[in-house]
Amino acid sequence: MEIPSKYDPTTTEDKWYAYWMEHKLFRSVPDERKPFTIVIPPPNVTGVLHMGHMLNNTIQDLLVRRARMRGYNALWVPGTDHASIATEAKVVQKLRKEGIKKSDLSRDAFLEHAWEWTHKHGGIILEQLKKLGASCDWERTRFTMDEKYYDSVIDCFLDLYKKGKIYRGERMINWDPAALTALSDEEVIYKEVASKLYHVKYAIAGSTSEFITIATTRPETILGDTAICVNPKDERYLHLHGKKAIVPLLGREVPIIADEYVEMEFGTGCLKVTPAHDPNDFLLGEKYKLEVVNMMNADGTISPAGQLYVGMDRFEVRTKIVEDLSAAGHLVKTEEHINKVGYSERTDVVIEPRLSLQWFVDMKELSKPALDHVMDDTIRFFPPKFKNAYRNWMENIKDWCISRQLWWGHRIPAWYGPDGTFEVAKTEAEALALFQAKNPAITASDIQQDPDVLDTWFSSWLWPISVFDGFYKEDEVSYYYPTADLVTAPEIMFFWVARMIIAGYEYRGTFPFRNVYYTGIVRDKQGRKMSKSLGNSPDPIDLMAQYGADGVRVGMLLSSPAGNDLLFDESLCEQGRNFANKIWNAFRLVKGWEEKVDNTVVQPESARVAIEWMNARFQAVLADLNDDYDKFRINEALMSTYKLVWDDFCAWYLEMVKPAYGSAMDATTYAATISIFENILKVLHPFMPFLTEEIWHFISERAAGTGSLCVATWPEANEANPALLGKFDQFTEVMIGLRNIRKENNIPQKEKLSMKVKAANADTTFDANIIHLGNLESIEYSSEKPSNSFTFIVNGNEYFVPFTANVDVEGERKKLTDELNYTKGFLKSVEAKLSNERFVNNAPAAVLETERKKQSDALSKIAMIEEKLSTLN
């Protein structure tokens, strides 16, 4: 059979993914095994795969595949999020392109479009995840608007309402004038912008000469002014307390009040108060019973209450009113000013603080267990530094505004009667019954359901429960919940992670996941966040086509410790691809031996030792690997595996057991090599599932399905034999010594050499390999020190390779002299330490001991080198 010298992932990947699906190897149902569960952070239903997903899902797949191999009943639940505002925005945009305005459509007609869009684009991302190799149980794919899931969201609302945790209230909320909806605080992004601070003077009522000057960045809100406020301690304005000011352009008289809230140092120390359009002003308004003038419409235009500029956009008005103020002589000056302005996360328009009736969740009590159990490490954060931010947020948690003025989502189960009262109920019939209990005359046509939907996160916070229909049946949720690990981005720690923990304690009485692994942000080489608008993000599908899914997986994991941003560079994928190719070629070599196996050939000593060592080495790395996984040091686990394969297995082991060209191989060595290779494939599998599965089946016939590598048993941990590993290190040093002699003196590898050893610590374990790999005639042990030889020292043993024909004796002398000088310098530093009385008196015995050993070793080495120098002639 001819195997190509380069690994070709394209056909392999599709073949094995189909195989895994066909044999339902990712399927999980409860059984007697211990469960290991991961729920996917559901991507937006109409989203496409980006690099962040790649990183995130590669890690999840890695964890779940390893757990599966370790005998857990491993389940990775996939699904998508309806992403109410994001999806609705996309649908609105698409309709606009077709010349349809949302406002022209009925709710039902709009939802029909939205579902159509969802069915068309929904699940693309899940198909893309399959390309990556994601081992999800696809039969369980959930959507946050599935019928049952929808029900659980509504039931959760009803439950919290009954518990008095949900209330409706008029609050200052963040209003998105483009999407025409309220946003939670977390959906507002503050950006520093260069703006202007306008100083505007207001006349004092009853005086023609007196003025008071305020400073504002939003002059258009002057239309909503109902007071002027100064600090009571501010001596500049004492004389104005209790007087009234006249709002420019409008001529409205407003009170001048005094409150500590005003900073005397900022601006003029004098603040205009617009209770309807600023959260702080709103509080002042409540405190001083001020009039509330709501001068802005939902879309950011001026309302009739503003009196002037009615119907104009808020930003046009800003320009216009400044001109008018200036013309009327009210503008004192304009300063450049940097301030922070809130933008909508989704639509990127400036948020308008707006007074409105919204639904809220009272978070104070609900969140308590969620705070405590992260702080006491019941739920562990990786890296733990995020506990700080979490605590900070949880300790200052505010009520959660959960209503959104959108159509796409879970509709709020509240109905309003003709008198404005409301009832919360699961269905309209139930609501009607509640109304009729109070007033039998009310009919269905008298009541109307709240038009708003719930915040997306009000559904996704139930994800770890509701994917198992945990609100309705126990069989699955009691088995799979709490889940094992959650892999997500720190950006959604408050949006999602914290709230899932809260819901978990509220509805299951325990944590939703044991570990939270926070990935970093995938950035480009210059450290910029990858984004569509910058165009700096490669298409993951293209990448996988180019480097193979395994190559990209390795590339993603090579340099991404938890919580650290990943500076992505395609060369990482290249390295991943090269690694895949290396493994492939190791396989080709081993496969090539199969037909050379000869039962009559006796196993060479060199191979016997090599096998023993390789097994020990494997065990040592396996121990590290398991430890790295436990600590979520994913990139270190990968690097250990990388070195195990490349350095230990390929560079050393395979060379040690490789039979001479054309020679046969003994059966024992071949079998052992296959066994080692299989173990290596197992630990590689979570990183590179496709390639390893391919080789696994090339190695031998496997039972259909059950013989798949992804359900093979993770290698058992055993003693590593550290003594042998130590001897091996010594062996490699001898080999390096020999290679250097050849290299420096241009002695071809083909030329056989002989070697003599004056051994202080004779150990012949690896001699057969030294002869084999070093291409030596022999190794002779003697107490003699042969002259005219190349020499090197390893662990107190002196190695001599007699000069061959054309030798540079001077060069050899210089080399020895350099080494001598270095060793003398080293000795000097050690002796300086040892002659320091305070060191000798204070350092622990063990440290002292090693220093003394260093000293004696250096002394004997110096003696050896000097002696060798004297034998050169």
Add this chain to the structure above:
RNA sequence: GGGAGCUUAGCUCAGCUGGUUCAGAGCAUCUGCCUUACAAGCAGAGGGUCACUGGUUCGAACCCAGUAGCUCCCACCA
């Protein structure tokens, strides 16, 4: 304004309890090799004031204080 974190080789980062894993890894670079698994490879080599300043200690990349720079999170200074 408050908080957290970071600064170690050209790049990305390890360095866990202060001392034999103590100055490391991978990549990149340079040199020599198409050696019958692999040039997507092999054999070697160079490269660091551990941000800076001081302190503690017999001993500091590591602990403490300060300084500088960078990053992130939180917060309504108009």
